[in-house]
Amino acid sequence: xxxxxxxxxxxxxxEEAFLTINCTxxxxxxPSLFWYVQYPGEGLQLLLKATKADDKGSNxxxxxxxxxxxxxxxxxxxxVQVSDSAVYFCALTLSGYSTLTFGKGTMLLVSP
Amino acid sequence: DTGVSxxxxxxxxxxxxxxxxxCDPISEHNRLYWYRQTLGQGPEFLTYFQNxxxxxxxxxxxxxxxxxxxxGSFSTLEIQRTEQGDSAMYLCASVGGxxxxxxxxGTRLTVL
Numbered sequence: 377x378x379x380x381x382x383x384x385x386x387x388x389x390x391e392e393a394f395l396t397i398n399c400t401x402x403x404x405x406x407p408s409l410f411w412y413v414q415y416p417g418e419g420l421q422l423l424l425k426a427t428k429a430d431d432k433g434s435n436x437x438x439x440x441x442x443x444x445x446x447x448x449x450x451x452x453x454x455x456v457q458v459s460d461s462a463v464y465f466c467a468l469t470l471s472g473y474s475t476l477t478f479g480k481g482t483m484l485l486v487s488p
Numbered sequence: 489d490t491g492v493s494x495x496x497x498x499x500x501x502x503x504x505x506x507x508x509x510x511c512d513p514i515s516e517h518n519r520l521y522w523y524r525q526t527l528g529q530g531p532e533f534l535t536y537f538q539n540x541x542x543x544x545x546x547x548x549x550x551x552x553x554x555x556x557x558x559x560g561s562f563s564t565l566e567i568q569r570t571e572q573g574d575s576a577m578y579l580c581a582s583v584g585g586x587x588x589x590x591x592x593x594g595t596r597l598t599v600l
Contacts, residue, residue, distance in 0.1 A: 380530075408587050410588075412591070417596075418593055418594070419492075419494075419579055419591040419592050419593040419594045420531070420579065420581075420591040421591070422588060422589075422590065422591075425588060427587070465530050465531075467530070469587055469589075471587065475521060475533040475536060475544070476521075476523075476531070476533070476581075476589055477533075478530030478531050478532075479530055480528070480529055480530050481528075481529070481530050
């Protein structure tokens with residue numbers, strides 16, 4: 377079956393630190409990969425996506441590269457801000473008609 | 489494009505009562521998904537519509553749950569005889585011409 381594994385949180389960083397949140401996946405076929413962000417009490421917002429191997433998704437200073445050889449899609453940001461504090465979910469889907477499979481989420485806490 | 493909306497945002501009910509949630513997808517999005525998210529977990533798929541047809545249901549969707557999407561526009565999710573284990577955030581997402589799911593803010597259900 378399909379699955380997504382994320383590093384456990386919380387990840388605690390000081391403002392302007394470098395961020396990496398690891399994500400690996402198992403899938404039957406060639407998935408599209410996503411990072412969603414969830415702020416407290418809210419729904420999920422799409423952060424970035426990549427649809428094929430070696431694609432790099434980027435948005436708001438966050439980046440992730442689709443690595444087929446390591447089945448990974450790690451999220452990175454060069455300099456985090458307090459406003460980045462949220463829960464980050466890695467997810468995959470096998471086609472436009474299938475459901476999203478999510479990881480358990482990683483909480484990021486950024487202090488001033 | 490006004491985004492996906494959900495109503496109500498919060499619902500508190502007593503065990504054994506019936507509840508109904510509504511989701512309004514992005515206009516002209518023909519696919520609509522329902523997910524359930526419990527504390528500390530990623531969203532889990534419940535069911536999926538393409539237009540008015542319910543095409544897939546998860547094993548999580550017990551016979552106390554029913555979903556409809558009349559006329560292929562808004563959707564409702566009803567839970568009959570609620571149990572404390574139904575307490576969760578219920579998320580709706582819609583998809584248009586790509587494989588990107590856009591989420592609403594969710595309905596948080598608390599069963600006392």
